[in-house]
Each structure stands twice: as structure tokens, then as C-alpha cells.
Amino acid sequence: MSEQHIAWGIAPIGWRNDDIPEIGAGNTLQHLLSDIVVAGFEGTEVGGFFPEAHILNKELELRKLRIAGQWFSSFIIRDGLDRSIGPFRAQCRYLQEVKADVIVVSEQTGSVQGLDCSVFTEKPHFSDSEWDVLCRGLNELGSIAQEYGLRLVYHHHMGTGIQTAEEVDRLMAGTDPSNVQLLYDTGHIFVSDGDYMTILRKHIERIGHVHFKDARRTVLDDCRSGGKSFMQSFLSGMFTVPGDGCINFKEVYNFLTDSGYTGWIVVEAEQDPDVAHPLEYALMARRYINETLLTQTPIQT
Ligand SMILES: O=C1C[C@@H](O)[C@H](O)[C@@H](O)C1=O
Ligand SMILES: [Co+2]
Numbered sequence: 001m002s003e004q005h006i007a008w009g010i011a012p013i014g015w016r017n018d019d020i021p022e023i024g025a026g027n028t029l030q031h032l033l034s035d036i037v038v039a040g041f042e043g044t045e046v047g048g049f050f051p052e053a054h055i056l057n058k059e060l061e062l063r064k065l066r067i068a069g070q071w072f073s074s075f076i077i078r079d080g081l082d083r084s085i086g087p088f089r090a091q092c093r094y095l096q097e098v099k100a101d102v103i104v105v106s107e108q109t110g111s112v113q114g115l116d117c118s119v120f121t122e123k124p125h126f127s128d129s130e131w132d133v134l135c136r137g138l139n140e141l142g143s144i145a146q147e148y149g150l151r152l153v154y155h156h157h158m159g160t161g162i163q164t165a166e167e168v169d170r171l172m173a174g175t176d177p178s179n180v181q182l183l184y185d186t187g188h189i190f191v192s193d194g195d196y197m198t199i200l201r202k203h204i205e206r207i208g209h210v211h212f213k214d215a216r217r218t219v220l221d222d223c224r225s226g227g228k229s230f231m232q233s234f235l236s237g238m239f240t241v242p243g244d245g246c247i248n249f250k251e252v253y254n255f256l257t258d259s260g261y262t263g264w265i266v267v268e269a270e271q272d273p274d275v276a277h278p279l280e281y282a283l284m285a286r287r288y289i290n291e292t293l294l295t296q297t298p299i300q301t
Contacts, residue, residue, distance in 0.1 A: 005262035008289060009068045010036055011211070012047035013270045014241075014278040018071070019114060019231055021048065024273035029059060032278075037063045039282035040290075045266060046070035046098065053097035060098070068264040069102035069209065070095055071155070076137035077109035077130045088141055092148040101264065102153045102209045103145050104183055107134055112159040118227035119159040126161045134161075135174035142179030153183040153209040156192075156199075159230050163192045165199045172203055182206045185268070186247050187213025187239050191220060196247060197255070204259045211268040212252075212285075214245030234270045241269040241281045243288030253293045 015032045016024040029050060036044055043066035050056055060066065072091050076084050088103075095103055110124030126134065142152035154171060156162045162171050168189075172182060182199075184207045190196045200207070216237055223233040242249045256265070267285045269276075 006257070007042050007066070007068070007264045008040075008286075009043040009045065009066075009264050009266040010039065010041045010282055010285065011045045011266050011268040012049075013268055014276070014281055015273055016047055016049055017234075017270050018048040019270070020235075023235075024278070027273065027278070029056070033059055033063050033065060035279045035282060036065060038279065040286045041267070041282070042066060043068050043264070045104070045268075046095070046100070053094055056098055067095070067098045067100045068266055069100045069104050069150075069153070071104045071106065073108040074105050074137070074141065075109050076107060076134050076141075077126065077161075081133075081137040081140055084137065084141065085144065088144060092145055092150055095150055096148040100150065102181075102183075103150050104153055104155050104209065105138065105141065106155040106157050107138075107161060109134075110161060111157075113157060113230050115159075116229050116232075119230040119233060120224045120227065123159050123163055124161045130161075131170065131174060135171065138171075139176050139179045142176070146179075151181055151208050152179065153181045155183040155185060155211075156188055157185070158188050158191055163188070165189065165193050165195070165202075168199050168203065172206055177206055180206075181208030183209040183211065185211040185213055186242075186249070186252060187211070187215050187268075190215050190247055191238070196252065200252060200255055204255070204261070207256075207261060209263060210256065210261070210265045212242045212249060212265055213268050213270075214240045214242050214247050214249070216240055216244075217246040235272050237271060237275070239269050239271060240276070241267055241285035241288070243292060244281075244284060249288075249293060250296065254296075 015027040145152040
């Protein structure tokens with residue numbers, strides 16, 4: 001098993017959350033980045049509160065941290081490709097300046113991610129013509145991303161039109177592998193389908209970025225039966241760091257590395273920072289990675 005080509009990151013989302021900007025608002029960029037160093041990670045993703053590129057670069061250099069990428073909400077179906085290209089290029093320029101590797105795209109047309117309705121039952125479903133528009137648009141955005149030295153990785157997400165394994169299959173079939181890769185997020189596919197290995201096995205060749213998000217099964221069951229929204233669910237503690245929930249990350253990590261995956265694995269566990277101390281959980285995640293994933297006893301033959 002090869003470990004040397006994995007870069008371990010942790011997302012700002014445990015400190016401050018773009019879906020609810022008011023929580024953790026007192027956590028500054030400097031605080032976040034210094035916590036990431038203390039917890040032993042190599043980098044992070046850009047959060048909505050991050051400053052201009054030259055200010056961010058200074059703070060990163062001082063701590064020898066790197067940027068993996070940043071989320072981009074696309075509205076290709078709602079607004080058309082032409083209106084999506086301007087904001088997409090602007091974000092690519094920023095990401096190029098901070099030397100990122102990927103731009104994380106999620107189509108938000110019809111998304112209930114930020115709405116006060118059940119994320120478990122109210123997701124949008126795209127028509128055949130909407131699928132065509134989306135796939136063509138993503139191919140185009142992926143080709144633009146490459147002009148900036150970036151790879152477009154598509155984030156399947158609860159409450160959106162690309163949530164289930166079946167939808168991921170269709171998206172992968174409809175897009176060009178040279179333009180569109182897959183961001184594999186363990187937590188989202190587990191909450192959606194109760195299974196995280198199927199899309200990993202099926203699309204390993206397309207996976208260009210990884211989010212390690214764990215889920216607490218009893219909280220998830222309560223959120224599902226209570227018809228909670230996405231935001232109510234994560235504030236209730238549906239997600240947590242790897243090793244603290246019910247996902248078997250050994251199986252996931254071994255499959256990734258045995259298949260030759262190289263690149264970022266970013267721990268991403270949105271919780272309420274007033275309830276789950278961000279540095280404490282970051283340290284917990286790093287300990288689990290070191291002691292359980294990177295130190296595995298080889299099987300005796
Ligand atoms: O990658 C992600 C970015 C967040 O903004 C999102 O809501 C979260 O769930 C996620 O997986
Ligand atoms: Co994610």
C-alpha cells in the first residue's frame with residue numbers, strides 16, 4: 001500500500017460553515033490555519049470568508065500550508081452556461097493565484113441544501129433535457145478550468161440533482177473524463193444511499209478529489225425520520241470526523257491507495273463549532289488517520 005502520494009487536508013467547515021455563515025463567525029483565518037498546523041494537516045480548502053489571494057498566500061506561506069481547492073455553486077440548468085462562465089473564470093483565477101489543484105463544482109439548480117425542508121425526501125430530479133444541458137456545460141467548464149491549471153471535480157451532494165449512486169453513474173457517463181472528474185464524499189453518499197463502496201469501486205478511475213466525512217448512524221436515523229433539513233441535520237450532529245461515526249474508512253482508504261489514487265484526502269466534518277470544538281475534532285481525526293489508516297498490520301500469508 002502506498003501512502004506517499006496522499007496529501008491530507010482538513011476543510012474550514014468545522015470552524016466556519018458557508019451554509020450558515022453566522023456559526024463560528026468569531027473564528028478568524030489565522031486561528032483556523034494555525035489549528036490546522038497544530039493538528040498536523042498539510043492544507044485546506046478555501047472558505048467563503050477567506051481574503052484576497054495575496055493575503056491568503058502570506059498566511060499559508062508562514063505556516064507551510066497549501067490550498068486543495070474551493071467549492072463553486074453552478075446554476076448551469078437555471079441560468080445557462082453563458083451566465084455561468086464569468087463567475088467560474090473569476091473563481092478559477094483566484095484558485096490559480098493560491099496554487100490550488102481543483103475547483104469543486106456542485107450544480108445547485110433546484111437544490112434544497114439551504115432550504116428549510118426535508119433533505120431526505122425533497123431533492124430535485126432533472127429531466128432528460130436538463131441532464132443534457134448540465135453535462136455539456138460541465139464539459140465546457142472543465143475545459144476552462146484546465147486553462148488555469150485546475151481540474152474540475154464534481155461534488156455529489158445531499159438535496160441536489162446529483163445525489164444518488166444512480167445519478168453519479170449518469171453524470172459520469174454523460175461527461176468527458178478528460179474534463180470532468182468526480183469528488184468522492186463518503187458522508188454524502190452514505191447518507192443518501194446507505195452505501196459508500198459502490199461508487200468508489202465503479203468510478204475509481206474518475207475520482208480526482210476525496211472528502212472524508214463520517215456519519216453518526218443514530219443521529220442520521222433521527223434526522224431522516226424527523227424530516228430534517230440539511231442544515232438542521234448537521235447542526236444536530238449527523239456528521240463527524242473519520243473514526244467517530246459508522247463508516248469503515250479502512251476499507252475506503254485501502255481501496256483508494258490499492259487502486260493507485262494519488263492526491264488530496266480532505267477531512268470535512270460540519271458540526272456546530274460551539275458544540276464540537278474544532279481543534280479537538282481535528283486532532284481526533286489526525287490521530288485516527290495515523291493510528292488506524294496509516295498503521296495497519298499486514299495480513300499474514
Ligand atoms: O464539500 C462540501 C462543501 C459544503 O459547502 C457542503 O455543504 C458540505 O456538505 C460538503 O460536503
Ligand atoms: Co464534501
